[in-house]
Amino acid sequence: MYGSIFTAWRILEVMREESAASDWLFSVESLLPITTVIPVHVFLLLAHLLVEDQGQNLRQILKVTTLLAQADSSQVPNLIPVLMFKLGRPLEPVLYNDILYTLPTLGVHKVCIGQILRVIQLLGTTPQLRPVTLRLLTSLWEKQDRVYPELQRFMALSDVPSLSMGKEVQWEKLIAKAASIRDICKQRPYQHGADMLAAVSQVLNECTKPDQATPAALVLQGLHALCQAEVVCIRSTWNALSPKLSCDTRPLILKTLSELFSLVPSLTVNTAEYEVRVWRPIRFLSSHWKDMGFIITSGKRYS
Template sequence: MSDDIRKRFEFPNSLIQSQTVGHLIAAVLKENSFSEKIHQSTTQTPALNLLWEKCCSDNVVVRTTCCEGLVALVAQDHAEFSYVLNGILNLIPSTRNTHGLIKAIMKLLQMQALKEGQGEKKSIQDIYTIRNHPQPLITVLEHRPDCWPVLLQQLTIFFQQCPERSEVSCVQIMAPFLRYLYCEPSQLQEYANLRVALLKVLLQPRVLCDKEQPSMLEQQILQLCCDMVPCLQIKDLIQTTEVMLFIEEVYLSLLRYPVFWKTQLTQLTLQLLCVCEVSLKITGECSSLVRLLEHSVELLKEDLPVELIMIGIALLLLQTPACQQKPILSLALKLLSCAEGQKIPKSSLLLVMPILQILSSIALEDCISMDEEGPSRQQLALNLLEMIQQECYRDDHPKLSYRLVFPVTSMYGSIFTTLRILEVMREESAVSDWLASVESLLPITTAIPVHVFLLLAHLLVEDKGQNLHQILKVTSELAQADSSQVPNLIPVLMFKLGRPLEPILCNNILYTLPTLGVHKVCVGQILRVIQLLGTTPQLRAVTLRLLTSLWEKQDRVYPELQRFMAMSDVPSLSVSKEIQWEKLIAKAASIRDICKQRPYQHGADMLAAISQVLNECTKPDQATPAALVLQGLHALCQAE
């Protein structure tokens, strides 16, 4: 019997070969007619052994039909499900021909999904996992990564021919495999082709049965994809590129039914912000993701968590290269423009620091930028700043349902923390408390989170004078602890000077500038600001004192200080006697400070200046500058 069947299998005719498989199945059933279902402990009869053997045949008709015969034995209750499934999985590592075996696994999984889905006793998701009792396709892929084209083909058929009554259970039974494929921490590059190709299969539009909502199969697949987003791996360039592609494809699929997927779109918008940051750090590119965010603004409008997105944009702008800033600025403008005459969110004040940073650096960066269509980066930044300065703010509370439970990166932690602090600081007393708490943590901190600087700049711009002294004090101390954001804070201080303020507050802001010169990289920017002030004759006395304060921090500005002191000696007919007097006192005070601070280094340079002041100030009403330089002379004598 066995030899006859083997000869018939070798006959080169597909009809004869298919009929022979039928005879072989009949022989298997005949040999096991007195036993229960065929299972692991069942005696392996010649016909059964031959059936398993031919499942790996080189002949495509024979192996395919034999594999279908095994599935039929399970379907007709002649063989145990686990026996056939495990038998196929045992053959996978060593066989040359996996096509029929993988197809049989798919059929078995479909049968199991249909059966378990009808029972409703337990969730199908509990049947298989990723590690303990892994989903069969995980085992196949781990042992035979080279068979991914066969897997792709069969998965395509599986989802395309999914029975309508078991669509939910079919997706659930595949969920562990899909999570393994897309979210496994030790993600293998060998699976990359399968991941990319399968994503297109999963997200291809289904037959349109309802204009208001997608089919049940599409709902299940898209919800699974949304659930996988927080678990996606973003460690290197390849993974980041794959994640960007994954989120973009899922996002565009959700946009087919924006009303139905409103919550998912909103949450994915926040995830997109987080991925933008990672993409910028690894690839230097995020414009494609920002374009998707613009679609959200157009479609979701009032349902968007505007405050959270605004904070995310502010954080992004501070770490975005100039070539990537235009789309982000356009997004912010579109977000604020949606207000359509209404009040804009108060969180938009957080954008002031990054906008001023962009505007202050445009002259330097434009020399390496290329001409682009549409409004320039400078124009976009100016439009945004003008919109923010309207001072028509609303204090609305963000919707709780839009807060992410599992963000894809840690950036969301900064966004959410900033929002909560802004909510708390609606109470004026809370501002002082927050500043005090920040100040208390500085002695044990070496790196300050960027959102702290954003909040500080927000307070600086918004404050009317009540807490300004404390804000400026904390600003100086933050610069001492972490100088990385000092270049961004300087334009904010200058912006604040341009607002209506009491003279004493303006003075406090001016004298905060030199305290920020804690790193040599920051000195040039501060020096340029002070020099700009010195171009106004009425401010030259203040400029000299500011230069002296900066010199106390950074000795490298001493030549500039000397030059400015020499300039103050030049008489001018365009200024009043009062201003000349202020300049003289400022010069005398600077001489004193130089003699006290670094007598050995620069004391000798000051002797001539001391003599000059003493010779000029001989009258009783000129005692103040004379006394100041004499204090400097006394300090030199003490040093000697």
């Protein structure tokens, strides 16, 4: 350990200038693809930079922190308290955001999961931060599937109306929920995709106005992932969606639907029933969209 401390001290002697610290970070980042065990002095120096940096190199430091965690998770538990400390220091709001979104990426060591989860849960006690909390939980779940029950619980909690939330926060919460549904469907469609179908339907039913296209498009992207993985049948999916969306004129929804139908050639089943149930609705939609200035070719949109 003494050798690691001495090495860190000697490197610090030549890293007093901001440009030297940036150069060192770039050199560490370039070596990571060919490294599996990171020397202890690298983590010590990184912790020092995290504490001392006033914002000039913080994003680069956080990026290297994430990459180090992926390359060698053994020292990650020692970095979590440093990030906690940094969150308590005065910084620009955007840097707080960067630190918070770095935390879930460090969930690569089982010792860290509880620490990170408690921080995220604490954020969730503030109504205005619940959209951010949901996205952080989703990011942590991508690293550790064991937090899925907590993610489900928080998604259900996001449906509970709150008088203390303004319209802007309610909108952010809806966007966060739709984005999390999409990510769950994309990341682990076979494990949890079926759990999301009710939530997808709920968002589509709630978001029918012209200014509500974004969350609807996000959950449709999730459905796209489920159809591509063949977790759900694209024919039955369209049967369920067509009453709501066959005459939808919102450009973002039209674009997302065309991406969904671009899967049809790869999922084709050579039967008469498939021809009737899938291709005819697509031809109908192609005609409908062409009248609006869209041209559909092989399920893809061109303008």
